[in-house]
Amino acid sequence: QVQLVESGGGLVQAGGSLRLSCAASGRTFDMYAMGWFRQAPGKEREFVAAISWNGGNTNYAGSVKGRFTISRDNAKNTVYLQMNSLKPEDTAVYYCALRYYGMSDRASLYDYWGQGTQVTVSS
Numbered sequence: 001q002v003q004l005v006e007s008g009g010g011l012v013q014a015g016g017s018l019r020l021s022c023a024a025s026g027r028t029f030d031m032y033a034m035g036w037f038r039q040a041p042g043k044e045r046e047f048v049a050a051i052s053w054n055g056g057n058t059n060y061a062g063s064v065k066g067r068f069t070i071s072r073d074n075a076k077n078t079v080y081l082q083m084n085s086l087k088p089e090d091t092a093v094y095y096c097a098l099r100y101y102g103m104s105d106r107a108s109l110y111d112y113w114g115q116g117t118q119v120t121v122s123s
Contacts, residue, residue, distance in 0.1 A: 009117030022096030033103035038092035
């Protein structure tokens with residue numbers, strides 16, 4: 001089993017920044033991709049960003065490209081999401097997810113999920 005624990009969420013004004021962290025523990029392996037997804041009230045869970053096992057490849061949703069940066073530290077089994085220039089429409093619960101092998105923008109293909117962390121952006 002793998003456990004994922006997100007942290008770093010909170011309340012921020014529009015234009016501000018937050019950095020989310022996701023620590024993986026348990027039966028983890030180096031060869032896994034990580035993703036960030038978010039879900040706003042009344043909406044479906046949507047893809048935000050993903051990163052390959054070695055950090056060499058990344059992918060972003062169009063709505064966050066240029067504002068968010070995903071990164072990872074395999075020595076710490078941790079993935080990060082740096083969020084800059086936040087907008088009220090970024091308000092959501094953010095989830096990290098782990099997928100063995102390649103990265104994907106499809107939530108259904110991920111194997112493990114964290115419990116989520118709330119991000120609220122005020123206007």
